[in-house]
Amino acid sequence: MWNYAFIDWQNLYRGTQIDWWTIDFLKFRRYLSDKYKIKKAYYFIWYSQSNNIWLYTNLENAWFTVIFKEQSLLMETNKKWNVDSDLIFYTMKSLIDDTNDFEKIVLVSGDWDFKILVDYLLNKNRFLKVLFPCKKYASSLYKKLWNHYFSHLNDAKNMISF
Numbered sequence: 001m002w003n004y005a006f007i008d009w010q011n012l013y014r015g016t017q018i019d020w021w022t023i024d025f026l027k028f029r030r031y032l033s034d035k036y037k038i039k040k041a042y043y044f045i046w047y048s049q050s051n052n053i054w055l056y057t058n059l060e061n062a063w064f065t066v067i068f069k070e071q072s073l074l075m076e077t078n079k080k081w082n083v084d085s086d087l088i089f090y091t092m093k094s095l096i097d098d099t100n101d102f103e104k105i106v107l108v109s110g111d112w113d114f115k116i117l118v119d120y121l122l123n124k125n126r127f128l129k130v131l132f133p134c135k136k137y138a139s140s141l142y143k144k145l146w147n148h149y150f151s152h153l154n155d156a157k158n159m160i161s162f
Contacts, residue, residue, distance in 0.1 A: 001103035002039035003128055004094060005032050006087050007064075008109035009045035012153075015110060015133025019154060021161045025062035028160040035156075036106050036128060042067055042090055044083035084113045091117060095126065104128035108153075112139035122149070 016023055032038040043059050047068035059066050067090060069083045087109075094100050105121055107114055110132040121127035130150045132138035142150060153160065 001037070002101065003037050003104045003106055004100075004102045005036065005038045005041040005106040005108060006091050007041060007043045008083060008087055008107075008111055008114075009043060010083065011109040011111050012133045015137060016153070016161075018134050018136065019157075021157055023160055024162050025058050025064065029062045029064060031156060031160045032106070038106060039102060040065055042087075044069065044087045044090075046083065084111065088114070088117050091121075095124075106131060108133065110134060110138035110142070112141045115139065115141045118142070118145070 012023065029038075029041060032041055041064050043064040044067045045056075045059070047056075056066055067083075067086060069086055091105060094102070094105075104126050106128050107118065107130045109130070114130075118127060118130060127149065129148075130142060130145070132142075132150060132152045135152050135154055138150075138152070
């Protein structure tokens with residue numbers, strides 16, 4: 001059976017930047033498919049009409065389904081673009097959509113905002129794993145999870161980075 005991945009771009013990007021490494025999208029997508037049997041990988045990211053077209057193109061070329069958090073051009077600043085509600089919405093939508101043929105969900109984020117979602121998915125036996133981009137900044141709320149429910153992407157850095 002296949003699984004789905006839901007990826008918080010902001011958390012992934014900042015988490016890897018803190019440890020001075022960069023994700024290779026194609027290697028990362030292959031890693032998710034091989035290790036976690038990911039059929040669909042949803043990548044939640046803010047949309048900017050500025051010079052990020054290369055990023056969106058690279059994500060799509062690596063077989064990620066890109067979900068944009070659209071922002072007004074007047075709002076474009078260096079502030080955090082919160083995609084959390086979109087990620088939760090699409091996760092819950094995938095659970096009730098009869099056409100989705102997946103077993104479990106992998107979450108890529110260390111953000112504590114998703115703890116309630118993880119608890120729900122665990123209760124429904126639909127949660128596989130949370131992948132933390134950065135060991136230092138994984139929310140302490142996740143420490144209550146059994147070890148087999150989480151991994152650190154730092155441990156796979158040589159397989160998924162440039």
